[in-house]
Amino acid sequence: xxxxxxxxxxxxxxxMQHLLEREDTDHDKLITVNDHGPKxxxxxQYSSETKPTxxxxxxxxxxxxxxxxFLAQRQGLKTAKIEWYRxxxxxxxxxxxxxxxxxxxxxxxxxxxxxxxxxxxxxxxxSSLRIYVPPGAPEQFSYYSAVAKHRPAxxxxxxxxxxxxxxxxxxxxxNDKPGILALxxxxxxxxxxxxxxxxxxxxxxxxxxxxxxxxxxxACFCALGMLDNHLPVVKGIVKNFIFEIxxxxxxxxxxxxxxxxxxxxxxxxxxxxxxxxxxxxxPDALALLRSAILAARKEYHEWWTSAPRLDEETGxxxxxPIGKGSPPECRPKSFAHVFIPYTEKYGMTLDEMIDAYNxxxxxxxxxxxxxxxxxxxxxxxxxxxxxVEGVCADLATVxxxxxxxxxxxxxxxxxxxYFGDSxxxxxxxxxxxxxxxxxxxxxxxxxxxxxxxASIDEYFWNEQKGIYxxxxxxxxxxxTAESVTSLWPLWCGAANDDRAARLVKDGLPIFECIGGxxxxxxxxxxxxxxxxxxxxxxxxxxxxxxxVLAWDGLNSYGYHxxxxxxxxxWLHLMVSNLLSYFIPYPSVSKAVPPSLGKRGI
Numbered sequence: 001x002x003x004x005x006x007x008x009x010x011x012x013x014x015x016m017q018h019l020l021e022r023e024d025t026d027h028d029k030l031i032t033v034n035d036h037g038p039k040x041x042x043x044x045q046y047s048s049e050t051k052p053t054x055x056x057x058x059x060x061x062x063x064x065x066x067x068x069x070f071l072a073q074r075q076g077l078k079t080a081k082i083e084w085y086r087x088x089x090x091x092x093x094x095x096x097x098x099x100x101x102x103x104x105x106x107x108x109x110x111x112x113x114x115x116x117x118x119x120x121x122x123x124x125x126x127s128s129l130r131i132y133v134p135p136g137a138p139e140q141f142s143y144y145s146a147v148a149k150h151r152p153a154x155x156x157x158x159x160x161x162x163x164x165x166x167x168x169x170x171x172x173x174x175n176d177k178p179g180i181l182a183l184x185x186x187x188x189x190x191x192x193x194x195x196x197x198x199x200x201x202x203x204x205x206x207x208x209x210x211x212x213x214x215x216x217x218x219a220c221f222c223a224l225g226m227l228d229n230h231l232p233v234v235k236g237i238v239k240n241f242i243f244e245i246x247x248x249x250x251x252x253x254x255x256x257x258x259x260x261x262x263x264x265x266x267x268x269x270x271x272x273x274x275x276x277x278x279x280x281x282x283p284d285a286l287a288l289l290r291s292a293i294l295a296a297r298k299e300y301h302e303w304w305t306s307a308p309r310l311d312e313e314t315g316x317x318x319x320x321p322i323g324k325g326s327p328p329e330c331r332p333k334s335f336a337h338v339f340i341p342y343t344e345k346y347g348m349t350l351d352e353m354i355d356a357y358n359x360x361x362x363x364x365x366x367x368x369x370x371x372x373x374x375x376x377x378x379x380x381x382x383x384x385x386x387x388v389e390g391v392c393a394d395l396a397t398v399x400x401x402x403x404x405x406x407x408x409x410x411x412x413x414x415x416x417x418y419f420g421d422s423x424x425x426x427x428x429x430x431x432x433x434x435x436x437x438x439x440x441x442x443x444x445x446x447x448x449x450x451x452x453x454a455s456i457d458e459y460f461w462n463e464q465k466g467i468y469x470x471x472x473x474x475x476x477x478x479x480t481a482e483s484v485t486s487l488w489p490l491w492c493g494a495a496n497d498d499r500a501a502r503l504v505k506d507g508l509p510i511f512e513c514i515g516g517x518x519x520x521x522x523x524x525x526x527x528x529x530x531x532x533x534x535x536x537x538x539x540x541x542x543x544x545x546x547x548v549l550a551w552d553g554l555n556s557y558g559y560h561x562x563x564x565x566x567x568x569x570w571l572h573l574m575v576s577n578l579l580s581y582f583i584p585y586p587s588v589s590k591a592v593p594p595s596l597g598k599r600g601i
Contacts (some may be wrong), residue, residue: 005085006053006054006083007082008043008047008054008081008082009047009049009081009082010046010047010069010079010080011079012045012069012072012076012077014046014064014076015043015046015069015497016066016069016073016440018045018046019031019066020039020219021479022038023035023041023062024037024038031059031062032063032334032423033580033581035059040055040057041056042055043055043082048280050157052103054084055210056087056338060091060578061088064088064094065087065126066081066238068080068082068086069237071090081575087134091573092560094435094578094579095575098288099225100229101419104205104222104226104229104230104233104536107207107222108203108204108206108230108233109132109201110200110202110203110204111180111182111183111185111201112143112147112201113151113238115201115554116131116144116156118145119180119212119213120156120179121212122178123210124211124215124329127178127179128155128157130158130180130601131179131180131181131182133161133183134161134181134182134247135160135162135163136247137182137247138245140199141160143185143199144156144236146160149471152329153460154440155428160431161181166248166249166322167322168323170589171258171260171261171322172358175258175325175328175358176546177257178328179256180256180575181214181244181252181255181256181259181260181321181490182247182253182438183201183204183214183240183243183244184200184239184240184243185199185200185201185202186239187502188301190201194528200443202236202243203221203232204219204236204237204240205222205226205237206219208464210211213254214255215241215253216252216265217264217265217381219237219265220237221417221544223275227278228364231275231278238268238271238272238275238288238292241271241292242295244357245295245299245452246429248260251263252267253321253378256329256520258327258328259453260445261322261323261325261592262321262322262375262378262379263379263381264379264380264381265300265381265545266299266300266304266403266404267403268292268295268296268407268409269300269407269411270406273289273410273414276288276289286418288464289414290423290436290555293410293415293423294423294427296407296410297431298430298431300407300411301432302431303405303502304404305317305505308320311396313473314396314400314458314473315451315452315455316455316456316459316473317396317400317404318395318397318400318473319376319377319379319380320376320393320395322373324360324371325357325360325371325478326354326357326358326371327371327374328375332351332586334352338367339353339354339367339519341361342357342364342367352388358421362575372390372393373390373394374389376395377392380392380397382402382519383536383537384534384537385483385519385535386472386525386526386535386538387470387479387520387538388533389535391472391479393472394472394474394475395470395471395472396471396473397470397474398456398468398469398485398488399488401456401460401489402456402491403492403494404451404452404458405493405494408448408449409445409446409449409493411440411442411445412446412449415440415441415442415445416442422439422440423439424440425438425440425441426440439519441490453561456468456489459471460478460489461499462478466499466502466503466505466506467482467503467510468485468486468488469483469486470483470502481520482511482524483520484517484520484550485546486503487507487508487511487517487549487550488549488550488553489503490554490556491549491550491552492553495557504554504559504562505556508562512566514540514573515548515570516569516570516573517547517550517566517570518539518540518541518542518545519537519539519541519543519546520538520539522539524538540571542570547566547567547570551567
């Protein structure tokens with residue numbers, strides 16, 4: 001029976017068990033082209049119905065069946081109606097439908113009484129449920145303390161963060177007591193007659209899997225896909241970013257205690273303006289834009305253009321987070337290759353060496369330098385890549401300075417367009433040197449943008465190669481690593497027309513693959529060996545931020561044909577992945593072979 005109107009009620013657990021036993025030959029709980037089952041499942045055997053039924057054939061249909069059974073099982077259903085048309089749904093329609101109606105919702109979190117257990121859960125760290133509250137948020141502290149009191153089974157530990165500047169020593173001191181960091185909350189009315197209100201967590205999006213916290217640039221690009229159908233969550237992301245800047249000094253890598261010293265690529269003005277374009281008819285839209293611009297200004301001055309991130313000689317900025325020791329969110333033995341050479345020197349086992357170094361009992365400048373660069377790699381969002389490993393803290397990168405140029409340009413245009421070229425800096429957003437009557441105008445931000453644009457031209461552009469390279473502020477030389485972020489000057493408007501043409505002619509072919517743009521060139525990755533393993537931000541891996549900003553940049557310079565071609569390549573890759581590597585729950589990195597972008601299945 002193959003009618004699009006056919007359906008069958010099946011025993012969920014039995015069908016799921018036998019489907020995986022029959023088709024999931026590599027035992028990863030997925031059905032993909034890597035499995036070697038018969039690709040033909042007699043679904044009717046798991047139904048008590050006597051009407052004609054249908055067999056399910058092919059990787060895509062079988063993976064859809066697995067998902068339908070998974071969703072039914074998660075709902076606690078013992079039996080479920082399986083619709084023929086759902087198993088044969090057009091893959092583009094299915095992917096769009098699931099993203100819109102299911103996956104975004106499943107990845108949305110709030111840090112309040114109803115959501116804190118899910119949001120605070122951290123599979124990366126084995127610890128009790130704990131939340132840290134900044135000193136400027138007493139209402140939140142009272143709220144979470146009440147939650148802990150009235151729900152003792154939750155075993156929630158509520159802690160204040162200290163006032164004053166955050167230090168590497170303090171961050172290190174609480175690494176053995178990790179916790180979620182408080183985000184913004186809003187007051188909601190429960191009863192109109194009694195005017196009863198309560199605090200509720202402002203929503204945000206998470207990557208999923210082991211990552212239940214709000215990540216900076218991950219959330220920005222998720223938000224881009226949510227503008228059409230999940231606008232309240234997008235606004236929530238902007239509000240939470242503003243809260244982080246006000247209370248933690250920057251938009252954090254993510255809101256965990258061990259990320260307190262680390263940011264991520266700054267995109268607040270870009271996201272805030274896109275949000276405003278969709279919400280400007282709403283009464284609070286301009287106020288949110290004002291707060292976002294002021295917050296971006298604060299982060300710009302206090303983090304991105306302050307020591308040690310600012311290189312005074314070039315006027316360019318670097319990724320230089322604060323911290324000590326190895327990153328606690330990583331398994332300690334992830335860095336075994338770094339520590340092993342020191343074990344013989346100190347007569348220690350590997351575990352003893354790692355513990356001694358992280359406790360500060362052993363001082364090794366080379367290890368300190370390694371982890372300074374490692375933290376910078378993680379702050380860059382490009383963890384990991386041969387382009388930045390072992391050198392990142394010394395690099396003025398093309399991507400960071402393009403982002404800062406965009407912030408400078410956005411602040412200038414927003415002040416002029418929406419605030420009459422006069423924006424008062426309100427309390428909570430002031431930086432050192434501000435007065436109670438400090439007012440910003442567009443001129444100073446245009447000057448900053450022009451100065452940075454000149455520095456990008458002087459230090460990043462390579463006339464011989466026809467692309468932009470990162471600049472090492474210590475060796476005072478350009479890097480030789482070829483990165484697709486070389487195209488970002490198109491996105492922020494830093495390239496003149498001649499250099500844009502060179503980028504398209506000479507740069508684009510370096511990174512363009514069948515599935516879109518690879519993160520680096522093949523030569524930058526090098527030959528993959530045990531000593532040089534494949535890294536997730538190197539060729540042939542491709543990532544959404546690189547694609548999206550390249551599309552926008554090409555379009556802005558009139559290279560519409562190239563932009564459309566790259567959009568098609570990326571979307572074709574996504575649909576191809578769906579057809580051959582589809583998974584029953586959202587986690588974009590699973591079951592995708594490293595060379596997928598190059599092979600373009």
